[in-house]
Amino acid sequence: MPISRIGAIAPSSAAATSSPILSSLFTKILTHRPAVLHIHQVVAHNPELLRAQAQYAAALREHSAISRPLQEILIIRIAQINGSTYEQSVHRPIAINLGVPAAKVDSVAHWQTEMALFEDASERAALLYVEEAAGEGTVTDKVFTELEQHYSKQAIVDLSALVGWYVGNTRFTKALQITNEGIE
Template identity: 35%
Template sequence: MPRIPLLPEHPADPQAAALFDEVRQARGPDFPMPHLYRVLATAPAMFRGWLDFAWPLRQNAHTPRPLRELLILRGAQISGTAYEWAHHVPMALEAGVSQAQIDALADWQASALFDGPQRAVLQLADEVTRGPAASNATLEQLKQSGFDDAAVVELVLTASFYVCVGRFLQSMDIELEPGDDALSASMRTADAPPTANPPSGPVH
């Protein structure tokens, strides 16, 4: 069970209800509200800030969406965040990432399925997610792969934001939506370093 109770799909709080309506206007009237949003909306002002940051980061960035989805999936894999993985595998496939690349992410360094820019982005995901920061060598590798300064900012910000997402999901112990178990089971984390204090409940 999540550590903060899920709000209902149609909450009584008018601010939360208005934000859910906004999400449905963007995603469709029958869009099932994700568990993540049903926890975030417990603090409507914070949920407002989340939407105002997360959606433009996803939709208004100029770096290719497939690259950013690979970055997000790799970060989810390193942190063991199954909820994030389950949500972004369909997004990655829709953006044009191949299933073979997704399957190879756990050992991307040894895979021939990733080109130079993709490898630079995956190295960025590894360093930012594990912390404390991306190295000068990796930032230089991004620039040598054709990314200008604005693109580097987008990619580092995306990697950093999804570290926040993973920490929040795991801290709140937010459970997968029904039907996502198979997707979460496809996440390989064999190369992720062990954590000193593993979460007490299911890992999301």
């Protein structure tokens, strides 16, 4: 099965090894992951875009006022809202590796009724914000006011940027029919 409807640039391909940008990026990715993700192999058709995306995604993860485990829960919920099985295939194992219990990861779609797993008020405020921001995009004053009670301005910017990035990724992966990780 092809990785996407436009193909992909594999890390060992001539296109990747002959491009200093791709060679460097793929080497860096492979220092943190066992394989280069399908989405990276597709974006590699534009090496400069892949480089810019890698820098932005790193900033989202590493310089955020939102904890990494919560980021992963929110990314999974964004992917669910937008019908992206690809993003869920990537972020489920990341969440678990970061210490989020599998039962909690598997219950993200039903977080509002899973009080025992989602009892933290700040986490629930972030999830409610994601429900509105990643869905229609309009966030009610009530939801925003609740969010402000738990998060700093930087955290709200970080959360909003996370929503924007992953809504975009869900659309990108669906439009190009990028196969879920683990499926070649």
